[in-house]
Every structure is written in structure tokens, then in C-alpha cells.
Amino acid sequence: MEDSDSVAVARVKSGDGEAYRGLVDRHSRSVFRLAFRMTGNESDAEDVVQETFMRAYKQLHRWEARSSFSTWLYRIAANYSLDLVRRRKRHAEVGLEESRGNGEDATDVIRALPSTAPGPERLMISGHVQEKVAATLKELSQQERTAFVLRHFEGQSIEEISGALGLSSNAAKHSIFRAVQKLRRALEPLVGEAS
């Protein structure tokens, strides 16, 4: 995979714009998954995918063939997701943009979640474990969520995460710890019962 990524990048750099399509084909779904986990919103995730590939194209000269292309791409996607979520939050607070997700975006899992904890009988249903996971991820700070998503879902090392987020290794590590602690507090009663 990485070999074919390198070949595709080399072709793009030599002027073959069509070769970029191979990279889009190979990575757009995984970038979407990362973006959705980061933003919790389907249409935002779509925006992130589009913007990530455009930014990556523009900065292709910065990618070093010794590193993984997908890791580099995820770094761009993670940073843009972070940027987007912060802006959404800020704009929503001042009312500069219309409220999103008022029933139009049925797949907006996180925003559709109830804010109160479900009762014990509902917790027995496995779907509610998913809901609880989504709700807890929503409660994480953006830094915690980003660091956790990159570590847990994308398998990036703490070093890679610290580089991607411009943090020290220690700060990246503690963001992950805090995220795990919050998830543990929220999910332990459920998974304990399920086991």
C-alpha cells in the first residue's frame, strides 16, 4: 500500500494530476471514518475529506517518502477536523450560522443523543453501549478526543500524535489518559454488566 502511495505521489509530483485519483480512491473512506469520529457529524466529515485531499495536494512536496502517506494524510485531516469543530462551536455561540442538524441530518449520531443517562433496563441493550460511547466521546475536550481517536482508532503512536497536534509527548499522552479515564467512568458499569 505504502509503495503504491509513494509511486502515486511521485507521479503527481511529476505533473500527472490523474495519479492523485488513486490516492483518493485508496484513502477517502478511512479519512471519512477518522473525520466522523473527530467531528461526530456526517456532513462535517464530508467537508473534512474534501478539504484534506485538497490540502494534501497543495502540500504534497512536504510529504517525505520515508514516512507513511496515510499517517501524514490523517494528520492533515485531524488538524482540519479540530479546526472545524472549534469554528463550529464558536460560530454557533455567536449565532453567525444557522443551527445545523435540526432534524435534517438523521445520521448525526452524537448530536442526536439524549443528554441524560439512560435507565438500567435500556443499558442492557447493546445499542446503548454505542450511544454511551458516542455521548462520552462528545464530552471529551477536542484535544482529548483527537488524541484518543488517533491512538485508539488510527493506531498512531504517541510520538506521531504529539507531532500532529503540536504537543509535547507528555501532553499527548495525558490527553489520551484523561480520555480513557472518562470513557472508563462512563462505560465500566455497562461493560461490567455485559460481561
Add this chain to the structure above:
Amino acid sequence: MKHLNEEQLVLYYYGEEAEGRRSTGELSQGVEQHLGACEECRAAYHTLQRVLNSVDSFPVPERAEDYETRVWKSIEGHIGKKRTFSRWFSWRPLALAVAMAAMLVVAFYAGRTVRKPGAGVETADAGQVRERVLLVAVGDHLERSQMVLVELANASTARNGGKLDISYETRTAEDLLEANRLYRQTASSAGDVGTAALLEDLERVLIEIAHSPAAVSTKQLEELRAQIEDRGILFKVKVFGSQLEQRESAPVKGQTTL
């Protein structure tokens, strides 16, 4: 027997060493040996495993079969058309700054002409609108600037024959510079000394970046990085960004500065 702490268990779960590198096996062996001998830690680890495994159930909506084609169609117009693409990117920060400045002017005059003195609450509302609009704009601007600074702070010439192409950063810095001037002047006019001072510091660094050559040597990159570090601008921007977030989420009453 000294038990394993939560951090050790989390690092073990993810195959990381304590100092943040991937496990080479030595640490894993130590933890494994302990888990084999200690029932309490084993139970704690199994609970952690169950919790973290359950996180994998977080659902992600499936994409249509032609998703990749749709993504490609949405971007292919920009691929291979570098000049158009560059322009598309470059007008945005300045346009945003101009738009925000225009909104501030509108909000300012709305406050002065529509809501006359005497309607105290309404005048305060107009002030708050101005303040919030500027908060949003400066927050966005700082985030964009931060991305450029982080890129340069982490950049290396090691694998590029001692040279690094930073043309993207220099162009972005040029765009940000124009927006920065607008925001700094607006902050000064609003009497927000702290924001104006930060933007002034940022402006100096952005000027350095914008005036750098498109390809820099190791020495030039080091000098640029030293500029960023000496001024502590990245740290200041991060701290200020966090403060802005707090101020944005705080109740609007009683705020008199940006």
C-alpha cells in the same frame, strides 16, 4: 508487590512504552509477568480491555459504493490547476477579515444609530455583538496562524537534501498578514490592548515567514524557528486561543474588552 497503575495498563493496552515510543517488548514482558502473577491487576486490566474494546462499537455511517468517485469529482477541478487553486485558497483569510471588519462596522453603527443612549440594555447588546464577532474572527485567525507556525516548528530539511520547500507557508503567511493587520487595528480601536499586543507579535513573525525564500536551507529554517521560539509566539497563540474559548463561552454580561 507494587501494583501496576492505570497509565501503565493503558500504555500496555496500546503497546506503547512509558516514554511514548512503541513497545520494544521489554516493558510488555514486565507488565505481562506482573499480570500473570497479580490477580488484582489482571482484573483491572480486563476491565480496561472491556471498556476500550466497547469503544470500537462507535458506529460510523457507511458511504455509498461510488463514494471515492464523488470525492474525486468534488476536487478534480482543483488538481493540476495550481494557480487557480492557490488563488482560491489565498483570498479566504483576507476576505474573512474584511467581512468581519464590515460586520463590526455595521454592528457598531447599529449600536449608535438604532439604539440611542438611554436604552442601556440594547446598547450593551450591540457592544456584545461587536465583541463576539471579533472574538470569532480573531479565534479563527489565530488557529490558521497556529497551523503555519506548528508546520514550521516541526519541519525538517534532513530528508530533502538540506533544503525545504516552504512556499505554501510563505504564501499563507502573506495572506494571514493582511488579515492580521486588520484585526490588530480593530482590536486597538476597540481598546483591547492584550489582543492588539499579541497580534503585533504575531505580525512580526508572519512578516519573517512571508519574506522567507520559497526553499530554505537548514540554517535559514533554524533562524525562522528561532524567531518563533524567541518570541514564544506559538505558546502565546495557544494560550490566548484557550483564553478566547473561555471568554466566548462565558456569560456576555459585564465584558468590556474584546
